[in-house]
Amino acid sequence: MAKKEVDDRFKKFGTVSFTAITKTNDFISHLEDGKIMGTKCKECEAVYFPPRSDCFKCLNSNMEWFEVTGTGKLLSFSELQYGPVGFEKDLPYIIAILDYGFHKVFGRISDDIPYDGLKVGMELQTVPNTLSNGQLNYVFKQP
Amino acid sequence: MGKVGIIGVGQSKFVRGFAGSIRELAFEGFKEALVDAKIQTKDIDASIIASAPEYDKQRSSAGVVAEYLGLIPQPTFYIETVCSSSSTALKVAYSMIKAGLHDVVAIVGFQKMSEISSNESQERMGRGADIQWESPFGTMMPAYYAMYAQAHMAKYGTTGEDLAKIRVKAATYGQINDKAVYRKPVTMDMFTDPKSNMSSPVAKPLRVGDCCANADGSSCVIVASEERAKSLCDKPVWILGIGAASETVNMAGRDLFTGLNVGIEAGRQAYKMAGITSKDIDIAEVHDCFTIAEMMAYENLGFAKTGEGKDLIAGKETYKEGSIPVNVDGGLLSKGHPIGATGGSQIRTIVLQLRGEAGEMQVKDPELGLVHNIGGVGLYGNVTIMGR
Numbered sequence A: 001m002a003k004k005e006v007d008d009r010f011k012k013f014g015t016v017s018f019t020a021i022t023k024t025n026d027f028i029s030h031l032e033d034g035k036i037m038g039t040k041c042k043e044c045e046a047v048y049f050p051p052r053s054d055c056f057k058c059l060n061s062n063m064e065w066f067e068v069t070g071t072g073k074l075l076s077f078s079e080l081q082y083g084p085v086g087f088e089k090d091l092p093y094i095i096a097i098l099d100y101g102f103h104k105v106f107g108r109i110s111d112d113i114p115y116d117g118l119k120v121g122m123e124l125q126t127v128p129n130t131l132s133n134g135q136l137n138y139v140f141k142q143p
Numbered sequence B: 001m002g003k004v005g006i007i008g009v010g011q012s013k014f015v016r017g018f019a020g021s022i023r024e025l026a027f028e029g030f031k032e033a034l035v036d037a038k039i040q041t042k043d044i045d046a047s048i049i050a051s052a053p054e055y056d057k058q059r060s061s062a063g064v065v066a067e068y069l070g071l072i073p074q075p076t077f078y079i080e081t082v083c084s085s086s087s088t089a090l091k092v093a094y095s096m097i098k099a100g101l102h103d104v105v106a107i108v109g110f111q112k113m114s115e116i117s118s119n120e121s122q123e124r125m126g127r128g129a130d131i132q133w134e135s136p137f138g139t140m141m142p143a144y145y146a147m148y149a150q151a152h153m154a155k156y157g158t159t160g161e162d163l164a165k166i167r168v169k170a171a172t173y174g175q176i177n178d179k180a181v182y183r184k185p186v187t188m189d190m191f192t193d194p195k196s197n198m199s200s201p202v203a204k205p206l207r208v209g210d211c212c213a214n215a216d217g218s219s220c221v222i223v224a225s226e227e228r229a230k231s232l233c234d235k236p237v238w239i240l241g242i243g244a245a246s247e248t249v250n251m252a253g254r255d256l257f258t259g260l261n262v263g264i265e266a267g268r269q270a271y272k273m274a275g276i277t278s279k280d281i282d283i284a285e286v287h288d289c290f291t292i293a294e295m296m297a298y299e300n301l302g303f304a305k306t307g308e309g310k311d312l313i314a315g316k317e318t319y320k321e322g323s324i325p326v327n328v329d330g331g332l333l334s335k336g337h338p339i340g341a342t343g344g345s346q347i348r349t350i351v352l353q354l355r356g357e358a359g360e361m362q363v364k365d366p367e368l369g370l371v372h373n374i375g376g377v378g379l380y381g382n383v384t385i386m387g388r
Ligand SMILES: [Zn+2]
Pocket: A041, A042, A043, A044, A045, A046, A055, A056, A057, A058, A059, A060
């Protein structure tokens, strides 16, 4: 009998992933296809980013994917001089949060934007990114 | 239903690298509280142990600590809300007494942050946030608070200099608190001197000087029903208001980046329960894990209007002689922040102040005191109001 396949796609997310198995594993396949996707509840239309597989508002698990497109407003950011174990090679790097109006996205600023080039309120877009160690994440770039 | 009173408080010295085990560390704070309350261990009919378990090698530390303190066979259990664990435990103890289940409850908070190696500690710090969606980006506690600082600066014009003033105040009192881990003075010049460690960036815009001192330490608060408090204690301090709130772990779920919703909500509950406003508070201990956290607490608790926290510290209003003294024991910044012990230590400071026993740190005749204790990056928040 064939061994049961384990769907552990999520271990590809980020410099170091701390999660392998989640019902939102399709997020990784979408990322590989060049898309940042959130989920939307088909029953009550609640929008979730980061994506969720269950809607706490109406208790349904009937979700569909939507793509994060366009630009969001930079709400805040910080440049780290020290990182956790496994992130040393990325230093220094900038974490940030973007406001898309109906949802927000937490992530990293693209390496091509220096700290001094950032300003709260500026418009940035979210794009898929392949890290030097082959892992996947997404970064915020100038549109 | 009667009141709940605090009849004893204690804490160990907050130190770097405590030379003993976690149970021995817990003993130090517990013993001081027991002596302070002038009661015996057998008078305590339940205990709650609080720490952040990721720093402990011991699994389920409540049993081990309770045994070492001689609190067996009374019931004991463990409470965790990271940095606010021991004030959460106080809320639970309050409820147990109010429910009539117990009369005298000891809350023992501890943290031996040096229990694990700095490499292990760095690894755990990497998992301090939403491990699925945020930690893979390489997040750290200082960087999250730095994002709040950045947003506060952008919206209200707060500067690094404003934040440095909070650190200077903390060091003023850390020097006169013999339980504090950081006893040295800090000056404004250090923040502009590139040779000083204080000015070195950790997570921009926060610098080393903006971050609290890690420490090993323990604290203990003993609470009792009104009847028992009056019979056991000459000067009980009464819990008049107790509020608590929670917030999303993921930053993407939040709507406020210039303040902490949990501080606002827990404060609202506590003021309402005590039937007072922020103007009635004579002294406060707020959660200053970073300078920006104290600045936001001024505003979230109503000591300053939103965006005007910088004016409060510029006017030295939060110094001992000011209109609302805050963290005049050195705060987390200088006294130190042994996670599970912090809330209990804050409670201890306010209890001593209300009893007029704070020594050199004593504020003139305070009647109402407040403790604001935050867990995680505004993930959990507790506000406790006490009076004589
Ligand atoms: Zn729904």
